Amino acid sequence: xxxxxxxxxxxxxxxxxxxxxxxxxxxxxxxxxxxxxxxxxxxxxxxxxxxxxxxxxxxxxxxxxxxxxxxxxxxxxxxxxxxxxxxxxxxxxxxxxxxxxxxxxxxxxxxx
Amino acid sequence: xxxxxxxxxxxxxxxxxxxxxxxxxxxxxxxxxxxxxxxxxxxxxxxxxxxxxxxxxxxxxxxxxxxxxxxxxxxxxxxxxxxxxx
Numbered sequence: 001x002x003x004x005x006x007x008x009x010x011x012x013x014x015x016x017x018x019x020x021x022x023x024x025x026x027x028x029x030x031x032x033x034x035x036x037x038x039x040x041x042x043x044x045x046x047x048x049x050x051x052x053x054x055x056x057x058x059x060x061x062x063x064x065x066x067x068x069x070x071x072x073x074x075x076x077x078x079x080x081x082x083x084x085x086x087x088x089x090x091x092x093x094x095x096x097x098x099x100x101x102x103x104x105x106x107x108x109x110x111x112x
Numbered sequence: 113x114x115x116x117x118x119x120x121x122x123x124x125x126x127x128x129x130x131x132x133x134x135x136x137x138x139x140x141x142x143x144x145x146x147x148x149x150x151x152x153x154x155x156x157x158x159x160x161x162x163x164x165x166x167x168x169x170x171x172x173x174x175x176x177x178x179x180x181x182x183x184x185x186x187x188x189x190x191x192x193x194x195x196x197x198x
Contacts, residue, residue: 006115009160013119013126016156020126023133023146032133032142036149044178047156051171054163063171067155067178074182078148081186085193086141 008050015043028094029086037079041071119160126153144188151181 022035045068052064093100130153133146155177162170 005163009119009163010115010122012156013122013160016153017122017126017129019149020129020133020153023149024129029139029141029145033145036130036145036152040149040152044152044155044159047159048171048174051159051163055168057168060168060171063168063175064159067171067175070175070182071152071178074178078182078185078189079145081189082141082144085189086139088193089141091139091141 002053005050005054008046008053012043012045012047012050015039015046017043019043028097029091030083030093033079033083033086037075041075044068044071116160116164123153123157123160127157140188140192144185144192147188148181148185151177151184155181 016039019036019039022039023032026032026035048064048068048071052061055061087102127150130146130149134143134150137143137146155174158170158174158177162168162174
């Protein structure tokens with residue numbers, strides 16, 4: 001096993017762990033969602049990169065790159081959908097969050 | 113071999129932490145996000161097994177998991193968002 005595969009694998013697992021840690025430690029639903037989607041997608045991408053480097057065949061590389069592209073296309077969509085629904089349903093922001101730009105944008109029209 | 117041990121411990125600790133958030137999550141949205149993260153961590157675990165056992169076919173199951181995880185999260189969002197807002 002090459003050293004590059006080992007480094008990518010350990011880094012991918014580390015970022016997955018960081019995502020889970022953020023999901024536990026962040027004070028607010030939106031920050032938890034941010035930690036889970038960003039670090040989780042990065043960890044999965046590194047792990048799949050390790051698989052592509054390990055196998056080296058065309059089939060495994062195409063599969064791994066396909067999963068990476070799919071993951072990076074779908075994860076932001078899922079995160080945006082769930083956070084917009086949470087906001088519309090009235091999930092509160094952390095009180096120390098600096099500003100709420102979505103509320104500021106919607107305030108003048110007032111038709112929501 | 114030590115890399116597999118470190119990765120396994122990190123991924124299992126991450127799964128435990130995400131499961132804690134699924135159990136104690138104050139809102140259903142926290143639970144959905146934590147379940148999405150559990151799907152991603154399971155994908156990492158399967159890819160690690162695929163490298164460990166040198167079986168390239170296990171990557172196809174990772175593909176299926178990434179598809180189902182996305183559809184599950186969006187379906188949960190639509191389900192939780194029904195009815196009146198605010």
